[in-house]
Amino acid sequence: DLNRRIVERLRVLHQLRAHATMLTFSIGDRVTFATDEGRIVVGTLVRYNRKTVSVLTDAGHRWNVSPHLLRPLEPRDITPTVDRLPAKK
Numbered sequence: 001d002l003n004r005r006i007v008e009r010l011r012v013l014h015q016l017r018a019h020a021t022m023l024t025f026s027i028g029d030r031v032t033f034a035t036d037e038g039r040i041v042v043g044t045l046v047r048y049n050r051k052t053v054s055v056l057t058d059a060g061h062r063w064n065v066s067p068h069l070l071r072p073l074e075p076r077d078i079t080p081t082v083d084r085l086p087a088k089k
Helices: 003-023
Strands: 032-034 040-048 053-057 062-065
Touching: 040 062
Parallel strands: none
Antiparallel strands: 032 040, 040 053, 053 062
């Protein structure tokens, strides 16, 4: 009985930490994370799940990621995709 209560308490503490980390991000935030293979993935946070968050990548793939693996994508990390038009003469 004592072991069961200890395990349950540890599970609750882990969920509280994950939830607190999750709330540092908002839906629509641009985030980045590394896969197990070390590939960097960039996307938009689209949903809070029970233990994870859903991230929609720029390539259209959906990942369920533990919140502690996420990093906010800083504005300076975003490469502009719009070409500047030449100035009118």
